[in-house]
Amino acid sequence: MARLLGLLLVVAGLLYPFAVYFGIEYLSPRLFALLLGTLWLARALSQPRQPGSLWMAGAALAFCLLLGLTDAPQLLRWYPVLLNGLLLALFALSLKFGPPVVERLARLSEPQLPDVAVRYTRAVTKVWAGFFLINGLVAMALTLWAPLSWWTLYTGLISYALIGLLFAGEWLLRQRVRRQGALHEMD
Template structure:
């Protein structure tokens, strides 16, 4: 996938909660559906043949279609739930049908992983799957019961801070594991 598209999708993901917060009263959910759907369609077409691309894109495009047809502002809060669910499925399915996603990424830089590293990457994949499960549950609760400002704060800032913290802790643990391996 072209780097510009990857960057654009990441930027849209980060800015999405703030766009919902500031645009919910002024922009139609159909406009959000059109923009998100267009990005997912481009992502899908530029990533043909990559694992998980087809089903993830179909889920996202189905959500965008539903959002566009219903034109319901409350549905805008459910996009981060969809993303967490897709990532949970991606990590979980890689555990079931292997190799685990983190192992695949590790093998890009180190093709011959020792057995201790393979076990470690499996555990890290499990941790990420658990993170996306808990994150999705938090976003569901916020979408159902919290004010829009709380939902925006969590989905636009806190969840990314938690991901960054998990990345940092995992990196520290990995350095320790490498030292003793």
């Protein structure tokens, strides 16, 4: 059930910009708030021990409450900014309070990471934190100053393409570093 809820949140996040673009004239922001709030609440209740689960859900639920109370269509465009801010906080806080997010993921397949791999995962976590900072700032600028079509294009397509490029680029770099013998197997 927890995986299904996580998947539903991912799908909702992917489709959200297009739902806003096509539905902003026809659907109440309260409906968006109700749907998103239901998913976030269900996720928080089903995964209370996941790192960041409760505070991230709390922030998302606060946003949904504000959206539901105000019924303000302009608030709909702030959701991607919120998500990037939450991911930035998750990655940055993991650097301070450890272990870093990327290290946690790497340890799922290799519990005994060598020191060089731990340093590498820390650096990759910093890169992701930087990405979410920049991506959130771009989404914020588009929310404040760009037409809805530009916002939709960036938050619904370009930002996900950039995430894919960052994933692919890191994977290629990791393979290269491994071939040079600097990293012990991390997959």
